[in-house]
Amino acid sequence: MIAGFCALCVAELVAAAVRPEAGPVTAVGGAVIDRTPPALKDFAVRNFGTNDKLVLQLGILVLLAVFAMAVGVLALRHRLLGSAAVLVFGVVGAVAATTRPEGGPGDALPSVVGAVVAAGVLYLLIGRLIRVPGPSPAAGETGRGTPVSFDRRGFMIAATAAAAASAGAGLVGRRLTASVQAGASASRAEIVLPVPDSAAPAVPRGADLGIRGVSSFITSNKSFYRVDTALVVPQVDADRWRLRIHGKGVARPLTVTFRDLLAREIIERDITLTCVSNEVGGPYVGNARWIGVRLADLLREAGVKPPSRGGPADQIVSRSVDGMTIGTPVEDVMDGRDALLALGMNGEPLPFAHGFPVRMLVPGLYGYVSACKWIRDIELTTFDDYDAYWVKRSWSRRGPIKTESRIDTPRPFASPKAGTVPVAGVAWAQHRGIDRVEVRVDGGEWHRARLGTEDSRDTWRQWVWEWPATSGNHTLEVRATDRTGATQTGKRVGTVPNGATGWHSVVVKVP
Ligand SMILES: Nc1nc2c(c(=O)[nH]1)N[C@H]1C(S)=C(S)[C@@H](COP(=O)(O)O)O[C@H]1N2
Numbered sequence: 001m002i003a004g005f006c007a008l009c010v011a012e013l014v015a016a017a018v019r020p021e022a023g024p025v026t027a028v029g030g031a032v033i034d035r036t037p038p039a040l041k042d043f044a045v046r047n048f049g050t051n052d053k054l055v056l057q058l059g060i061l062v063l064l065a066v067f068a069m070a071v072g073v074l075a076l077r078h079r080l081l082g083s084a085a086v087l088v089f090g091v092v093g094a095v096a097a098t099t100r101p102e103g104g105p106g107d108a109l110p111s112v113v114g115a116v117v118a119a120g121v122l123y124l125l126i127g128r129l130i131r132v133p134g135p136s137p138a139a140g141e142t143g144r145g146t147p148v149s150f151d152r153r154g155f156m157i158a159a160t161a162a163a164a165a166s167a168g169a170g171l172v173g174r175r176l177t178a179s180v181q182a183g184a185s186a187s188r189a190e191i192v193l194p195v196p197d198s199a200a201p202a203v204p205r206g207a208d209l210g211i212r213g214v215s216s217f218i219t220s221n222k223s224f225y226r227v228d229t230a231l232v233v234p235q236v237d238a239d240r241w242r243l244r245i246h247g248k249g250v251a252r253p254l255t256v257t258f259r260d261l262l263a264r265e266i267i268e269r270d271i272t273l274t275c276v277s278n279e280v281g282g283p284y285v286g287n288a289r290w291i292g293v294r295l296a297d298l299l300r301e302a303g304v305k306p307p308s309r310g311g312p313a314d315q316i317v318s319r320s321v322d323g324m325t326i327g328t329p330v331e332d333v334m335d336g337r338d339a340l341l342a343l344g345m346n347g348e349p350l351p352f353a354h355g356f357p358v359r360m361l362v363p364g365l366y367g368y369v370s371a372c373k374w375i376r377d378i379e380l381t382t383f384d385d386y387d388a389y390w391v392k393r394s395w396s397r398r399g400p401i402k403t404e405s406r407i408d409t410p411r412p413f414a415s416p417k418a419g420t421v422p423v424a425g426v427a428w429a430q431h432r433g434i435d436r437v438e439v440r441v442d443g444g445e446w447h448r449a450r451l452g453t454e455d456s457r458d459t460w461r462q463w464v465w466e467w468p469a470t471s472g473n474h475t476l477e478v479r480a481t482d483r484t485g486a487t488q489t490g491k492r493v494g495t496v497p498n499g500a501t502g503w504h505s506v507v508v509k510v511p
């Protein structure tokens, strides 16, 4: 285990020099995420929520500890073989790191150097543990087995020295990584967000009904859900950021910088973002005030035509600095809706976790088919020619957001007092708009809820229904109707492949 610890610390230092994402735990974790079957991913999201990444990394560390002990036992028998076994882990880490989407040959270094150092440390330490002939048994004693004595002192000194030196290396590595991040943070701190040329109208009074327990109309950056595959949040320096637009039917390929974007027409919009992995009643939905540039304008400048006007490409594939690929219909982006290259969120530059410096956002589409964070490349292609990351993992090519509604209050298994109880929550059907929300109790009649004032059809709406609660156990259910007149289906389906359906229900016990 000491040798394993040395490996991770040394790898941390080397990764700081190469790329933080190339560290073995991060690389193996990323590779595991990429290969996780949808059912397991779903399980992880359901049970660990946004802590799924922490659980994954702890899992890897626990596995490593177990393997380290096994290798240690092996090394006691065969000193050389044990050390060789350590190298196998180096190879696993190196393969994982170099085969990540953004990985290069240099990414093998942290794992390889870490493993070589660990093999050496193990060899050295085992040398202090090898059985050495002890003094012969005193006369009269019938010693059984081989008398042994360990070089206890030598072992302790070597082990402590190796562990201390490695910890030092690891700390230096952390420092180095932090200083790179400081550069990105400084570039973020320097940004002065422009005043939008087309400001979003003030959120109408009455959009927020002010009911306790209901998600606030605008979700703060701090409480905005986060869903991505990045074990290390990419730290991009805005001054070095570039976005390339190219591909099929792109008459004039473009490369834009962050400054270029700031100099363009800036629009501000309220848009509710939702994750396809959100269970009925789940938390992966949030509403923010974004600023950015219209993606359609940029595409038109590049000479892109939507399929309806004869353009050869029907899919935009956006790529992030961490190798995510997201496929979005060209038609949706160019049909007049406010598809954004967003650079601000609720009055500040995008937080790193939400895609700094620039991300995509398309009202009406789930995040996995529209909301590429840390974007660096836009390629025009066709759905026939290319499947993006989640599509390769059995999710649908197209992901329009389904009409959904959620009861925020009362909470499940709450015990509100008999009398008037506000049943309230949010409902969303981005780019169509919510027209009606209804609540029923114990499978009875549907009652129309009062809706918060609509901000835009790209945002969610709060709703409330005053329930004359009587004592007993009750089941509350909600359903929404969007502006096309379609009412949410009560049929329960899971999140894979294109979003969950069903009515959210909450059971309460009125005393
Ligand atoms: N680079 C990158 N962008 C990404 C993802 C990702 O894993 N990597 N996840 C997508 C998904 S599935 C969703 S729902 C949204 C979530 O955005 P948020 O974390 O800002 O809420 O980002 C999208 N953009």
Ligand SMILES: [Mo]
Pocket: 227, 274, 275, 276, 277, 366, 367, 368
């Ligand atoms: Mo998502």
